[in-house]
Amino acid sequence: MAQTLNRGPVSGTAAKPPAKKKPFFVDFYSTAVGKKYAMAITGIIGIGFVIGHMVGNLKMYLGVVTKGGEQVYDIDVYGEFLREIFVPLLPEQAFLWIVRIVLILALVLHVHAAYSLTVLNRKARPVKYQTARDYQVANFASRTMRWTGIIVVLFIAWHLADLTWGWVHPDFVKGAVYYNIDQSLSRLPVAALYIVANIALGIHLFHGTWSLFQSMGWNNPRFNNWRRYLATGVATIVVVGNVSFPIAVLAGIVEYDPTAVTVPLEEAAE
Amino acid sequence: MKTLTNLTLKIWRQDGPDGQGRFETHQIPEISDEASFLEMLDILNERLIEEGKEAIVFDHDCREGICGTCSLMIDGRAHGPQQGAATCQLHMRTFSSGAEIVIEPWRASAFPIIKDLMVDRSAFDRIVEAGGYITAPTGGAPDANLIPIPKPVADASMDAAACIGCGACVAACPNGAASLFTSAKLAHLNLLPQGQAERYKRAESMVEKMDEYFGSCTNHGECEAACPKEISIDNIATMNVDYLKSKFKNRKALAR
């Protein structure tokens, strides 16, 4: 990109055209700092979800439990439980939908902010350094946020098509969470995909969790050291937890056993 | 005193802002390790002139790390391999014989290359003009000791005020962000009691001016590592909060 130099005197540089009053969010979000707040807040929502989701999924290790006199997989019960939070205060699935909407909005916002900041940053250095940089502290995680992020989005798309809608699932049975997981992750390439995607997520969170404190301005010399530990912790927990699932399936630790349950597959969806 | 031999310099040459630019290779058969990096370039330049060639253009002035004029990307690091020092404070004893040293200008769209290794950093001035001051017209100031300032506060303000405006933070930042520079100026003024009246107006206008020229901060921390004054990225966090608050406070003030 051709760069130009302006000569001649500078003056009146701080004069601003009278700004139209914009709604707070639009105004704030229009700047890079505002977008970073949006990223951090949506990132926190994401971290919350990912950790919650991972903990919920751990239930698959609890195997079969007795519920209402029936033998069922604990994780299937949990799926049901999610659908019934705040029932009867709210209609069935209402809370789940609120959560889903928040998640969707958060993801959209996060990705939009990531996209526009990436464009901004590209413009800020149109001509790259012509020789290799010798980075001191910027690490692999921080420099690959966009790529790990994209991997995660693609993964989410596949993942929904797989375990939520069943489009890419070999034998999707609505509500039979344990069965679905087993069926899906028994395919080696899919298990590999899950592993890769979750490592990418871990890398994303290794930087993201540290970074969001800066973006949110939560900075206090007393706990600054802990941010790194926290980020490492979050990333490790998420990776270890989530990667364990495909491995467990492949290793046969998680395996659907029709004889262990008293409710047949088709009815589990109820 | 030792002598280094056989250095190869790969130096970026560019005729003007929209020139094509290329690396030029120069040999330095020998140089004393007492020489500063810029003195080595001086010597090379004298040689070039004697050979009838054009001297390499690079910015420099005080040569003691305080004016912020010098600005070279040496071997992929802003201000070169020495931590907490500007280019002009770098000495040849940091290098060893036979080394190949690559020298590039700062690269950022807000810092157009004027020629060779010299860039235009006036975008920093624009940020300061937007609000990096305390309004105190000459003559009306109250006694200097009227407002005591706790020593730790004055010290913290001084830490941030030590910024020399060299632009290494922008040069080093993978995003070409000027967050460290801007936040250092904000921290210097916003920490002081004298700076409170304009605190949020300052944060708002400086951050928005910064946005017109520079990239965004992804918290890489490269800027801090390159900064010759080792300004802390903690200032960036403070800037973010102040900017957020400014959006509330300034609105409230306007609504009155």
Next chain:
Amino acid sequence: MTITLDSKVPEGPLADKWQNYIANQKLVNPSNKRKFKIIVVGTGLAGASAAATLGELGYQVEAFTFHDSPRRAHSIAAQGGINAAKNYQGDGDSIHRLFYDTIKGGDFRAREANVHRLAEVSVDIIDQMVAQGVPFAREYGGLLDNRSFGGAQVSRTFYARGQTGQQLLLGAYQQLARQIGLGNVKLWNRMEMVDVVTVEGRCVGIVCRDLMTGDFTTHSAHAVVLATGGYGNAFFLSTNAMACNVTGAWRAHRRGAAFANPCYTQIHPTCIPQADDFQSKLTLMSESLRNDGRIWVPKNADETRPPDQIPEEDRDYYLERIYPSFGNLAPRDVSSRAAKRMVDAGQGVGPLKNGVYLDFAEAIGRLGESTIRERYGNLFDMYERITGENPYQVPMRIYPASHYTMGGLWVDYELMTTIPGLFAAGEANFSDHGANRLGASALMQGLSDGYFVLPYTMAPYLADLLNKPVPDTTHPEFAKVELEARDRFKQYMSIGGTKTPDHFHRELGQIIWDYCGMDRNATGLEKALSEIPALHEEFKKDLRVTGSDTSVNQTLEKAGRVDDFFELGMLMCKDALNREESCGGHFRSEYQTEEGEAVRNDDDFAYVSAWEWTGDMANPVEHKEQLEYEVVKFQTRSYK
């Protein structure tokens, strides 16, 4: 044109002069201020503070600097501090004492009224800078801290770590930036003023060269302020920044502004000695080091042992020996000359035998390394970075270097030069320091001139011009001066010789340093006066400037500056030769006591020498402003 030196010192008792002046001076009414355009060349402490204040007052101001930003001016490098007669420490300081110390420090060669005014406004400077957010050092109680500096008996120096100049300049720069942002000041950066334009004896504008494009431009104004800094780089090696030069002041001089006391230059005793022939500048080490370090050289000129193996009996602690009561804290000039004598006698230390030891071994033994680290840690680090030697283990090596120039454009009480409409401020003028400057007083003077003096003293000149037509850039004189400047730079390009501007600068600097440096005498000065023109001739014939003159060309910039240093160098030597006495920074070896103390001659030389340019650098005309002392009495100093 003949020059008359009218100092315009106001009537009344010394202490009331400034207030009387303010009370009686002509004012420009606020709505008329907009009608006046003022050019300020230089954006260091003096220039930035002047431009910002004049802008605030409502004048149309245009500020010029050859730097990329006002914040780069050389003022940024000042380390030690700034004086002010605040008496916050309650140790007996007062305006009168600061005034007196400055006169005495200047060896009774400064104008009383100016110095008193400086001491008066020093107090306002600190208030102003604190209001602007300068983070001066503070005590635990939150009040401002002070230290004693340069041998002063009171603690009146305000400081911000070792970066006082930086913080003050940033303060002034930010205030200027505000005015630029608001549109009251226009900033021209990377523009070098290469001449001033006069019409009918008045200064009406300047000619500039755009360092980025090589274009020449003309600018007209009602008045011009030069705040272009000092000329310490005439010596080539100095503690000044690389770009410091005399062009601004010198071009004004050539157009009729008298140049005062060029031989008054200050040498700083504690700098890191030159390490090599290609050394580009010298670095100052804070003088405070002398509080704990002991200065010595080996007794034997052929000494080869490393310092720690030289036993006590083979060391010469010469300052302690010669000046037992002051010892290592002897004043700047005294200790500088003593170091020079030791080095000249072959007792110098270091690879080039061009320094003396500043040894902390004893202090480390007495106070412990941690105390020394606490006091001087950053200075020690800086030393190690430059020399590669660890001063906790090996004694530092120091040597004096050119640091500050007291001489400069002659100005009257209103800071106007002998060209009406041309003002000079900061280090560029000669006004307040006499023959020597106290530590921490240059920053004070720059800010005093810019903030509190010029904004008042320019008004009378401007008021007279109200509603009178002034020439604009279409006046033929502008075209003429521009053409001259163009030709001059074309000439440098076309010589096509073999030597670089730096080569000539180095040679010239060596001559000036050898004969017009710390120690001067008639024979040496005569020699310099014959060598400089010869070298200048060679410069004109054998200079080589490569590259183009339509884009950045630092070689060409340098050529113009060196050319002016030649002419200035002549004047420095001429002035030094004429001044047959030793005073302040000017030491003539013919005029000293047996113990090597300076001998001042108040009967014959209590005057300011103001030189007029005649077109021939070998034959300038000297004018004298006799110094009348109403309040202080001449005194001889002694540091024995």
